[in-house]
Amino acid sequence: MDQTKDNPEYLDYIVRLDNINDITFDIDEKIIVSSKTPIKIIFKAKKEYPRRTLFRFVIPYGWEPIDLKNEICTIESSVKGKMKATNSLLMLVYILNDPMSIGDTIEFNYNKLKKINTAGDVAYIDEVYFALDVKLPKEKVFNRIGIKKISMISEKASFFLIKIPTIYRGNPMDVEIVALDKFGNRDYNFNGEVEIQGDSCLDFPKKAIIRNGYVYIEHALKFKKGIQPNSRISRLLRYNTVFALYPVFPEILSNIGKLYVSNRELTGTSNPIVWDEDITGQVYWGDTHIHTREFSDGMGTGADAFHYAKNVVLHDFAALGDHLNQRNNAFMEGRKDILYPYNKAIWKSLIDLCVEWTDKKFSAIPGYEWSGRNFYVTLATKLKSPYEAIADKVMLFPLESAKDAPLVDYISKEGCFQHQLYDALKGVHCAIISHTPISFMMGTSWTEVDNEMEKVVEIYSSHGSSESMKGNYRPLVNNKKKGSVIWALNNGFKLGFIGGGDDHYSHPGCPIRQYKMKSIVPILRYRPGIAAVFSDQLDSKNLIKNINQRNCYATTGERMWLKIKINSALMGQEVNVSTPPVIILTVCGTKKLESVELIKNGTVIAIRVPTYDRIKFAFEDKDLKKGDKAYYYIRATQFDGERGWSSPIWVEFV
16 A cells, blocks of 8 residues: 555645756665665745645654654745644644745755764565655645655664474474664674584584575574483372473474574574474464554654564564554654544555465465444444443454455444454454553453454463563553453463564564654553464464464564473363373573463462473373362573463373
């Protein structure tokens, strides 16, 4: 969807490039992120303009915002006028106090003295732009009379991101390496040889040549020997209370491995690769919750988001979860502050974008966010909502059937309640994911949730963790009184866990904590999460099917390995036992592990401090008696602060 085309219903300007007046954009074609870049726009009139004419100067999204108090922007003019702030941090208006004659000028300067790093820290695939708009006193919309497009490029590489398959299937696997700058942008100018090292159980190439910041090494990685047998459960149970280095069992040295890449001072560590006979498919990594400026209230376009996911952080899948009823924010320019719900044309353009980016190695999933709010209920029905909160939910649809997806408008009398959403989606193949369930504004009203339709919950996103209410890790800004993930589980809901981004920068899965959108940093102040989905195939239909089977887990962004097993049951499943259950946990982090906790019914019942980056142990729950029910899951934390949560296993002692 090209929002720069004439769209007076949606935008407050019409593009009418001006060949009459002289407009000079003094700026380079390529800009390095985080540079002290100045902008100069000079307008010289070749026709007359009446007093009260508005000239509006627009800077690119992602750049240091306009604030009249910081004097980063100045306007010099041969015509008396006044600078005025707008409702956007990207725009500044100059109002003529006197008429403008032929030959008069207006000069706009941004960071003229080069005092601060103005150029943001986001490198997009799509060009960003500066623009000049003008509006006569009686006109209702601006005319965009000048535009200058530029390309944002990264700084020099700061580290490597290495992706290898999580599950080994017995045949040589591929290796991918990408060079990223300190902001998480791909350095397309990095060319050079890297050295590769790895755990002793792996066979791999010792060197690789990176071109344009990336290398793909096909069929390059394998285990040296066949899969090694697991240690006896009795031995795994032996080490439960000791104050010594935790033992590293042979199978987690022989059946789990990682790669380590270096080039002088640049380094990187891969995710673990695991040879495990219990796992029949593959683990695919991605983000189920992305926002863009093209479709709602983010920065960057849909192409930016998919490009970053696919070609920069090497995701396997990504889903756009833009608000169905498109939003505004202070980091947008030119958008009317009106309610503008999706229509079929907008939805089709999103699906077409997903088709364009989907191939055998990457799945682009169409979706939208239904943003239930109590004040939307009041707005639509003129009645007070009976719920403490309603919900924000992301809906994901298979690519092949998405065109028929119901578009349920949450700012309408027919679509402002969760039960109305369920009614519309009944019988539709989709995944429904509640996000930030403990958020005061966006939190989930669990009393209204249909667990038959919602199978997973977003336990973590850039907002923070919704696992528990007290002592929560990376807490949200505002919490409601109840409704955490543990609260829902303890009240009978069976939910798998998803790590989401709620990314608003078109940089899903960015490995760096993001501060790009300064107007909402207090809310989105953590690194975006990531979802791990077990699936036999990488396509939207199968990914959604496995999400709905709770065949997934969540991390704060690191591709760590988590496995929980009770008898033959794995995460997301249910199992009956006739003796006290023995829970077997296997974890391998991308960095050294600080702790691995076993959670039962919301309470930690076992905690282990691993010796290195991996651990395997067993715990027998002798407190579970006949007739009891319980759920168990893993919470693993690395020394770098990153965390992962397995989906639970539900147990009934019969």
